[in-house]
Amino acid sequence: MLHVNYRNIRVFYLPHLEGGGLTFGQDYIKVVRRLFGKVDHICEFGAGPGFIGFSLLANGLCKRLTLIDINPEAVRIARKTVAENGLKTEVRVYLSDGLSNVPESEKWDLVVSNPPHFDGKYRDYVEDVRVYDPKWEIHSRFYRDVPAHLKSGGSVLFYENLYGARPSLWEKMIGKQKDLKYIKSFRSRRFGNMPRASDVTKYIKGEHGYMRKSSPQKLVVKTLLHASFLVYYPYYFVWSKKREK
Numbered sequence: 001m002l003h004v005n006y007r008n009i010r011v012f013y014l015p016h017l018e019g020g021g022l023t024f025g026q027d028y029i030k031v032v033r034r035l036f037g038k039v040d041h042i043c044e045f046g047a048g049p050g051f052i053g054f055s056l057l058a059n060g061l062c063k064r065l066t067l068i069d070i071n072p073e074a075v076r077i078a079r080k081t082v083a084e085n086g087l088k089t090e091v092r093v094y095l096s097d098g099l100s101n102v103p104e105s106e107k108w109d110l111v112v113s114n115p116p117h118f119d120g121k122y123r124d125y126v127e128d129v130r131v132y133d134p135k136w137e138i139h140s141r142f143y144r145d146v147p148a149h150l151k152s153g154g155s156v157l158f159y160e161n162l163y164g165a166r167p168s169l170w171e172k173m174i175g176k177q178k179d180l181k182y183i184k185s186f187r188s189r190r191f192g193n194m195p196r197a198s199d200v201t202k203y204i205k206g207e208h209g210y211m212r213k214s215s216p217q218k219l220v221v222k223t224l225l226h227a228s229f230l231v232y233y234p235y236y237f238v239w240s241k242k243r244e245k
Ligand SMILES: C[S@@+](CC[C@H](N)C(=O)[O-])C[C@H]1O[C@@H](n2cnc3c(N)ncnc32)[C@H](O)[C@@H]1O
Pocket: 017, 018, 019, 020, 021, 022, 025, 045, 046, 047, 048, 049, 050, 051, 052, 068, 069, 070, 071, 074, 096, 097, 098, 099, 114, 115, 116, 117, 129, 130, 131, 138
């Protein structure tokens, strides 16, 4: 069995249970700190071994953590992490298909998730539950059921993949839920802001102060950097919030 240390928490895992939480999933730390600061209770949905959730807990961004996954092996290993780190008071782990096996008493300030990113056939899903969400059924059920588990003003922040779906799909799906409000989709700021087409036009016309200061070479480098960012870093956050009554 392998492990990774997030500050004082040792997280156990097996390679076939990892779906990106070890790498791009760690983008959550900066983003949660910036958007929400410290909250009381975070849930990681589709947690696998809990890389994202345990890392948020270790970084002091929540006091309590709930982990949910459909895979019994992932749940067993997450429970081992809980036991070995003496986290029984702070962390609960549920074996659940969607939120169907999560008690009503579970109420969260924030749900994070690196969910299956690709539509596919049901047989693909059975082969690898990390990757496929046939007909987006897992996402749809999740967004339908999550309001009952969100505290007033609670948020959901999923990490999606542009190769799997565009933000408009989630905007539409979340928009159908009367108790949820789509806020926005955004990338982590790892590579700064994208230059927009209008920036380039303004540069050429010499109207844009910031761009005028930079050389054409700098603009080319910046544009190339962002193009490769688009190709190699397709992840984006989707933020939604419980509607206040
Ligand atoms: C992309 S993997 C992410 C794993 C881990 N959180 C990470 O970031 O490395 C998606 C996770 O969703 C879980 N999953 C798939 N279908 C599910 C369902 N219906 N209910 C709950 N979890 C599900 C899978 O078992 C898997 O652990």
